[in-house]
Amino acid sequence: xxxxxxxxxxxxxxxxxxxxxxxxxxxxxxxxxxxxxxxxxxxxxxxxxxxxxxxxxxxxxxxxxxxxxxxxxxxxxxxxxxxxxxxxxxxxxxxxxxxxxxxxxxxxxxxxxxxxxxxxxxxxxxxxxxxxxxxxxxxxxxxxxxxxxxxxxxxxxxxxxxxxxxxxxxxxxxxxxxxxxxxxxxxxxxxxxxxxxxxxxxxxxxxxxxxxxxxxxxxxxxxxxxxxxxxxxxxxxxxxxxxxxxxxxxxxxxxxxxxxxxxxxxxxxxxxxxxxxxxxxxxxxxxxxxxxxxxxxxxxxxxxxxxxxxxxxxxxxxxxxxxxxxxxxxxxxxxxxxxxxxxxxxxxxxx
Amino acid sequence: xxxxxxxxxxxxxxxxxxxxxxxxxxxxxxxxxxxxxxxxxxxxxxxxxxxxxxxxxxxxxxxxxxxxxxxxxxxxxxxxxxxxxxxxxxxxxxxxxxxxxxxxxxxxxxxxxxxxxxxxxxxxxxxxxxxxxxxxxxxxxxxxxxxxxxxxxxxxxxxxxxxxxxxxxxxxxxxxxxxxxxxxxxxxxxxxxxxxxxxxxxxxxxxxxxxxxxxxxxxxxxxxxxxxxxxxxxxxxxxxxxxxxxxxxxxxxxxxxxxxxxxxxxxxxxxxxxxxxxxxxxxxxxxxxxxxxxxxxxxxxxxxxxxxxxxxxxxxxxxxxxxxxxxxxxxxxxxxxxxxxxxxxxxxxxx
Ligand SMILES: CC(C)[C@H](C(=O)O)[C@@H](O)C(=O)O
Ligand SMILES: CC(C)[C@H](C(=O)O)[C@@H](O)C(=O)O
Numbered sequence: 001x002x003x004x005x006x007x008x009x010x011x012x013x014x015x016x017x018x019x020x021x022x023x024x025x026x027x028x029x030x031x032x033x034x035x036x037x038x039x040x041x042x043x044x045x046x047x048x049x050x051x052x053x054x055x056x057x058x059x060x061x062x063x064x065x066x067x068x069x070x071x072x073x074x075x076x077x078x079x080x081x082x083x084x085x086x087x088x089x090x091x092x093x094x095x096x097x098x099x100x101x102x103x104x105x106x107x108x109x110x111x112x113x114x115x116x117x118x119x120x121x122x123x124x125x126x127x128x129x130x131x132x133x134x135x136x137x138x139x140x141x142x143x144x145x146x147x148x149x150x151x152x153x154x155x156x157x158x159x160x161x162x163x164x165x166x167x168x169x170x171x172x173x174x175x176x177x178x179x180x181x182x183x184x185x186x187x188x189x190x191x192x193x194x195x196x197x198x199x200x201x202x203x204x205x206x207x208x209x210x211x212x213x214x215x216x217x218x219x220x221x222x223x224x225x226x227x228x229x230x231x232x233x234x235x236x237x238x239x240x241x242x243x244x245x246x247x248x249x250x251x252x253x254x255x256x257x258x259x260x261x262x263x264x265x266x267x268x269x270x271x272x273x274x275x276x277x278x279x280x281x282x283x284x285x286x287x288x289x290x291x292x293x294x295x296x297x298x299x300x301x302x303x304x305x306x307x308x309x310x311x312x313x314x315x316x317x318x319x320x321x322x323x324x325x326x327x328x329x330x331x332x333x334x335x336x337x338x339x340x341x342x343x344x345x346x347x348x349x350x351x
Numbered sequence: 352x353x354x355x356x357x358x359x360x361x362x363x364x365x366x367x368x369x370x371x372x373x374x375x376x377x378x379x380x381x382x383x384x385x386x387x388x389x390x391x392x393x394x395x396x397x398x399x400x401x402x403x404x405x406x407x408x409x410x411x412x413x414x415x416x417x418x419x420x421x422x423x424x425x426x427x428x429x430x431x432x433x434x435x436x437x438x439x440x441x442x443x444x445x446x447x448x449x450x451x452x453x454x455x456x457x458x459x460x461x462x463x464x465x466x467x468x469x470x471x472x473x474x475x476x477x478x479x480x481x482x483x484x485x486x487x488x489x490x491x492x493x494x495x496x497x498x499x500x501x502x503x504x505x506x507x508x509x510x511x512x513x514x515x516x517x518x519x520x521x522x523x524x525x526x527x528x529x530x531x532x533x534x535x536x537x538x539x540x541x542x543x544x545x546x547x548x549x550x551x552x553x554x555x556x557x558x559x560x561x562x563x564x565x566x567x568x569x570x571x572x573x574x575x576x577x578x579x580x581x582x583x584x585x586x587x588x589x590x591x592x593x594x595x596x597x598x599x600x601x602x603x604x605x606x607x608x609x610x611x612x613x614x615x616x617x618x619x620x621x622x623x624x625x626x627x628x629x630x631x632x633x634x635x636x637x638x639x640x641x642x643x644x645x646x647x648x649x650x651x652x653x654x655x656x657x658x659x660x661x662x663x664x665x666x667x668x669x670x671x672x673x674x675x676x677x678x679x680x681x682x683x684x685x686x687x688x689x690x691x692x693x694x695x696x697x698x699x700x701x702x
Contacts, residue, residue, distance in 0.1 A: 084546075089540045093541070118472075119475045119577050119578045120470050121470060140491075140508065140542065141541055143505075147543060148547050151512045152509065152511045152512060153509070153546065153547035154494075154507060154508065154509050154543065154544065155507075155508040155542045155544050156505060156507055156508070157508065158503065158504070158505050159503065159504055160502065160503045161502045187591075187594075189438065189440045190440070190491075190492055191491065191497075191506045192497045192498060192504040192506050193499075193504040193505065195435075195504065196499050196503070197504075218594075219594050219595055219597075219598035220598065222595045222596070222599040223598050223607070226577060226602045227602050240538075243538075243569075243570050244573045244595055245573070247573050248573040248599060251574045251577045251578050256574070
């Protein structure tokens with residue numbers, strides 16, 4: 001197989017974790033006889049510094065020519081006081097919107113060897129294996145009108161039927177491939193957009209009789225994700241709720257540093273990135289945990305290229321390194337030897 | 352002291368927990384020589400059944416004549432398919448808006464004797480003592496336009512400067528009376544309403560040089576509330592974020608069944624209610640935990656009547672009963688003797 005991948009290292013620890021993930025990708029390519037053509041481009045703060053634009057046209061053009069995109073992370077204090085249009089996150093929002101990447105998939109699965117780092121009791125966290133499906137290109141993130149004066153401000157949450165249908169279909173399909181359970185999250189007792197959302201889920205469920213659906217309010221799910229996360233299989237929700245709940249869910253398993261994500265649109269194209277941010281405070285020290293980005297490459301292989309075996313091989317290797325007790329600084333406890341980003345990546349490569 | 356209190360038992364376990372709290376209120380009145388005049392009125396599902404209106408005019412009139420309101424809980428499956436205007440929650444939203452109860456205070460404090468019921472590790476939950484201050488009468492809950500057709504839906508999040516200023520001032524004042532730390536939560540990297548919110552917090556902070564302020568994004572706080580809840584003192588945020596974060600925070604300490612809330616407006620008037628809902632599945636069985644409602648009465652004594660000593664006395668009694676190992680069903684573990692609502696209330700009264 002031959003594939004073109006655009007690599008967007010971004011800011012902070014982005015370049016470091018991306019470098020690790022690229023090494024893993026190349027080893028997989030060699031082993032399984034695939035050719036991955038990599039092109040590098042700028043996004044976020046790095047792109048603001050170089051092109052005064054968090055998502056330059058050159059970057060868009062290169063992504064358009066590619067089969068998938070691997071992103072590190074964007075943002076940092078350097079650009080925190082920039083005007084909204086010149087902030088690193090704007091690059092992220094724009095690339096999602098430009099490529100219509102409406103489905104953000106965030107798997108959260110417990111690695112038994114990491115549970116000691118979880119704030120939750122072992123018995124609460126140990127059987128967690130859920131996937132949050134967040135709508136990524138609609139809702140209050142992009143709705144118009146939006147306006148701010150010195151006296152008042154307005155944001156608008158809008159959803160069209162089609163926008164809801166496609167994400168809900170996506171979630172039903174995923175649930176069907178997993179344990180067949182779907183939890184749809186809304187605030188239908190208050191919001192009109194949530195009422196439409198709930199209606200559409202009710203309509204769609206007849207096309208997926210093999211999937212068991214429940215509706216739940218966002219405030220209630222915010223509780224149950226902590227009291228009983230093991231009950232969830234696929235959780236689908238709109239953009240803003242998804243932002244909050246997926247970050248909340250990311251702490252269950254003990255490390256943000258191991259969580260990958262995919263942003264897809266229904267065809268093969270997708271953008272893959274770790275859930276963690278750019279962590280500027282540890283950038284350049286070799287202290288970053290590359291696991292989340294390496295696992296994001298595994299998601300790329302699976303979702304964009306259909307390479308299930310190769311993806312599983314990466315997951316197996318990452319798990320084995322954890323089982324052997326090798327950790328980067330974020331996960332290490334007193335008695336562990338702390339590995340640098342490169343040393344830890346080498347362990348994975350050896351596997 | 353002589354005070355008028357309107358009691359709104361509501362639905363599900365509402366009447367049971369309210370009955371317990373009223374007993375406690377009366378004992379306190381006798382002991383400290385206060386007269387509390389109680390009037391009962393309907394809200395929620397009970398009011399829909401009786402008056403076809405979740406907040407009848409009679410109820411509003413009685414509350415207007417009162418110094419404070421004690422509410423049980425509203426809602427239940429019986430009314431779940433009613434049209435929006437005839438749903439129990441509408442009564443709650445209307446009473447908040449009618450009385451301009453813009454500040455919802457939700458203290459979350461660990462009872463050492465309950466930590467075994469927490470999903471969090473003991474060392475994570477044990478020193479938690481925070482207060483979430485949620486804006487309660489603005490934002491996307493009440494913004495216009497709001498509209499739903501079969502093809503699309505819209506909700507609007509609006510905040511005026513004045514709406515933000517008053518809740519932020521309230522939070523600064525509370526922080527000053529506590530440990531002097533304020534965390535303001537927004538999504539300023541995406542929302543215009545959040546940018547105005549952040550600006551106003553920045554302006555106000557000069558009037559409270561003794562309070563240490565930080566800004567944090569809602570997704571990030573959703574994580575930190577679980578990984579390190581002990582770091583928070585007062586957390587202030589807008590209506591929708593507050594709904595989600597306060598419910599999330601409610602699981603930290605091990606039981607929703609012990610968490611009170613106050614909804615106030617800056618003068619003495621306020622509405623007090625337990626954080627938990629109407630729990631229709633256990634209604635009428637004597638299985639409800641009245642602690643949250645009893646502690647809501649303590650908040651009433653403190654915030655509406657300025658009776659600090661009496662409030663502290665209630666908190667002490669509740670804590671003592673827990674320390675003695677008496678629990679209702681929601682908190683009991685294998686070896687505990689389970690007390691009914693009335694039996695547990697009697698223990699508190701004896702204290
Ligand atoms: C950086 C920010 C705009 C972004 C979001 O809110 O979507 C981030 O929090 C995420 O979840 O990817
Ligand atoms: C019942 C519902 C409308 C209400 C809200 O969202 O405000 C509830 O969740 C609460 O937090 O009091």
